[in-house]
Amino acid sequence: MKNRALVALLVAFVLALPALAQTSSTSQDQTTASQPTQNTASSTDQNAQTGASATGKPLQPPAREGFWGRINPFARKKYVQRQTAPIRDRLNELDELTAANSKMIKDVDSRAQQGIQLASAKANEADQHAIDAGNKAQMAQQTATQANTRLTTVEQVVGNIDQYKPTNQTEIRFRPGQAVLSKNAKAALDDLATPLKNQRGYIIEIQGFSSGHGQAAIATSQKMADSVVRYLVLNHEIPVYRIYVVGMGNAPVQGTEEAKTTKRTSGGRVEVSLLKNDLEQLATTNAAPATQR
Secondary structure (H helix, E strand, C coil): CHHHHHHHHHHHHHHHHHHHHHHHHHHHHHHHHHHHHHHHHHHHHHHHHHCCCCCCCCCCCCCCCCHHHHHCHHHCCHHHHHHHHHHHHHHHHHHHHHHHHHHHHHHHHHHHHHHHHHHHHHHHHHHHHHHHHHHHHHHHHHHHHHHHHHHHHHHHHHHCCCCCEEEEEEEEEECCCCCCCCHHHHHHHHHHHHHHCCCCCEEEEEEEECCCCHHHHHHHHHHHHHHHHHHHHHHHCCCHHHEEEEEEECCCCCCCHHHHHCCCCCCEEEEEEEEECCHHHHHHHHHHHHHHC
């Protein structure tokens, strides 16, 4: 009787043993299954908060199966692993794709920024070249205009090189029979000759007139004209080649009212005329561009 009771207890224990093992394994599987989900959720939240890209590391299943998993074949975790393996593979694939896309986006953005900077630098360089070319063209136009103006002036001067125009005239009076310059005569010659220092393109025409007749009047007029020439050469350093002198004697003055009436002059006098051509204008035109530089 006692043996039967012992056998019954043993059979009951053997039958209850799988149920207890299955219950323990199920609770352990639920804990293990919830743990990867929580880890995945926390990892996703951390990546969303930090703004970092996916790491691409594969999810590793737990290696240990527990004590009851080895005893009860129905409560092993391989079933759960087989069910979650496709999900893990898909998540790993998405992480890899996300990491690759992030890298590609960064590379494209970097190349785009470099291209924009290079294009901007080239545009600025082209603008600077265009500005320089415009300035050079403007300078060339100004130089051409100045050269054309100077050429026109030179042509006019060369065409009128022998055309002297009277600019100033002075009359020197002498006492009868004398050829000495008075104080007033010297002052008048000073006013005429002082501005001529370092000038070009002028000549001085001196004509002497004297009362009397014949060679005597001519000699007297020549003597008075020579005294004027001597004063200009010695006191004002007027070149002799710029002075044209002639003794007219008692000849009438051409082109005056006196020539039409009396036709003769009375008393001694010398007419000093300053004549200029356009060489002075040419010198002024040539000096102006040099001053502008």
